[in-house]
Amino acid sequence: MVAPLHNANGHRRRQVVARVKAEEHDCALCDQHVDKTLNFIAGEHGKKCPSRDCIGCMPDPMRGEVDEDVPRSRGGSPYDRGNTHLMHRKCNQFKSDMTIAEAREKLHGAKTTTRTVTASPIW
Ligand SMILES: [Zn+2]
Ligand SMILES: [Zn+2]
Numbered sequence: 001m002v003a004p005l006h007n008a009n010g011h012r013r014r015q016v017v018a019r020v021k022a023e024e025h026d027c028a029l030c031d032q033h034v035d036k037t038l039n040f041i042a043g044e045h046g047k048k049c050p051s052r053d054c055i056g057c058m059p060d061p062m063r064g065e066v067d068e069d070v071p072r073s074r075g076g077s078p079y080d081r082g083n084t085h086l087m088h089r090k091c092n093q094f095k096s097d098m099t100i101a102e103a104r105e106k107l108h109g110a111k112t113t114t115r116t117v118t119a120s121p122i123w
Helices: 005-023 089-095 100-111
Strands: 064-068 084-088
Touching: 005 064, 005 084, 064 089, 084 089, 089 100
Parallel strands: none
Antiparallel strands: 064 084
8 A cells, every 4th residue: 555645744744843853942933942841731721622631731832843934825845944943832823924034023023112213414
């Protein structure tokens, strides 16, 4: 039997994800450290929690996820190491279908509300 194509792609994706997680340590969007031990929030459960023995199944917003710089929806490759980066889950959700550059612009544009008053050249 021939292995289904999506399995082969899943393998490629897992290899890239493993490489990114091994090589990167900071979030590609906010530059903060990513704690790779984080996974699920203990004691918090999703609507479809399968088991009463579950210790927690809601993903931690600060956990590390591997995201594409140029999103798949815009033609970016999820298998290209150059297009994949480590990112906090919450940053990944903020980024959505933007590129990292676009998301950074939005992030910093919203943050820098104080305008520096520059001297007018007329004076
Ligand atoms: Zn981040
Ligand atoms: Zn659960």
